[in-house]
Amino acid sequence: MRLLVFGKNGQVAQELALACARDGVPARFLSRDDADLTLPMACAREISETDADIVINAAAYTAVDAAEENRPRARLINAITPSEMARAAQGRDLPFLHISSDYVFDGSGKIPWREEDRPDPQGVYGRTKFAGETGIQAIGGRYAILRTSWVFSAHGTNFVRTMRRLGGSHDALNVVDDQRGGPTPAAAIAEALLRMASAFHAGSGVAGIFHFSGAPAVSWADFACAIFAGQANAPAINRIPTSAYPTPAKRPLNSVLDCRKIFKTYGIEQPDWRAGLREVLARLEAEA
Numbered sequence: 001m002r003l004l005v006f007g008k009n010g011q012v013a014q015e016l017a018l019a020c021a022r023d024g025v026p027a028r029f030l031s032r033d034d035a036d037l038t039l040p041m042a043c044a045r046e047i048s049e050t051d052a053d054i055v056i057n058a059a060a061y062t063a064v065d066a067a068e069e070n071r072p073r074a075r076l077i078n079a080i081t082p083s084e085m086a087r088a089a090q091g092r093d094l095p096f097l098h099i100s101s102d103y104v105f106d107g108s109g110k111i112p113w114r115e116e117d118r119p120d121p122q123g124v125y126g127r128t129k130f131a132g133e134t135g136i137q138a139i140g141g142r143y144a145i146l147r148t149s150w151v152f153s154a155h156g157t158n159f160v161r162t163m164r165r166l167g168g169s170h171d172a173l174n175v176v177d178d179q180r181g182g183p184t185p186a187a188a189i190a191e192a193l194l195r196m197a198s199a200f201h202a203g204s205g206v207a208g209i210f211h212f213s214g215a216p217a218v219s220w221a222d223f224a225c226a227i228f229a230g231q232a233n234a235p236a237i238n239r240i241p242t243s244a245y246p247t248p249a250k251r252p253l254n255s256v257l258d259c260r261k262i263f264k265t266y267g268i269e270q271p272d273w274r275a276g277l278r279e280v281l282a283r284l285e286a287e288a
């Protein structure tokens, strides 16, 4: 099995590279310089000409707040180009794995979101991710879309790294306590993608949308407390409501994903994010 991966320096792509190296899976990772997702046909051409067996899109416009001011660019990168990638993959009968987001939901209620629940994104980022999903689904073929949430790793921009940076210079941090979700280690997403890729390669891949996030569900404030647990000179965590932390893009209050379908279909279990957090903190400590 050989992979072609769009994205090279993102959180998930970097973990995928580590997992491929560990498992001996040959993979070509395309950076922005190799394949710019603002150029749909150039990305499609990479797929048309690849000798890989599976295509994975780990690149995206992920700046949730900036997207509010950059709708055309976000739409191009998150919706138009992934649809063209799916078309090119389908033309070659190659499986196409793509990543989407909890932000496709409006965040209402308290029940974990299932794959068949109706998306109603509240911001530009979520709308472009949803448009990417519908574009890929309309093309059909051997595709799988992994919807995930609250991704963290030892690199890139994420909540763990932000908390640690701010915690080093503040005695107390105000953290939102009324948004709940599943923090998800990027390494676990990489594992899930590899498992799905292997299934498609073996002919047992199942097309569709699949939810995949870490458990147990927590608030951002709970997650912050876990990040600083046991740390000397840890900042106090002040639990605040979303209304006290206005952002350009509205966030879902309930981001919790029901992940039973991916377990039933692929045998992929929800990762315990606390184990993933321990590994990420150990890596960050080792680098410090």
Ligand SMILES: NC(=O)c1ccc[n+]([C@@H]2O[C@H](COP(=O)([O-])OP(=O)(O)OC[C@H]3O[C@@H](n4cnc5c(N)ncnc54)[C@H](OP(=O)(O)O)[C@@H]3O)[C@@H](O)[C@H]2O)c1
Residues within 6 Å of the ligand: 007, 008, 009, 010, 011, 012, 013, 031, 032, 033, 035, 036, 037, 038, 058, 059, 060, 061, 062, 077, 099, 100, 101, 102, 129, 148, 149, 150, 151, 152, 156, 157, 186
């Ligand atoms: N982060 C989260 O909390 C979260 C939550 C739910 C879903 N997701 C989804 O999970 C997937 C992976 O997220 P992530 O956290 O790994 O993202 P990330 O760390 O922000 O990485 C995104 C990657 O996309 C690349 N990219 C952006 N614009 C591009 C362009 N025009 N051409 C080529 N590459 C471009 C970036 O390249 P550069 O390195 O050159 O900037 C970056 O490497 C995405 O589909 C995202 O929507 C993420």
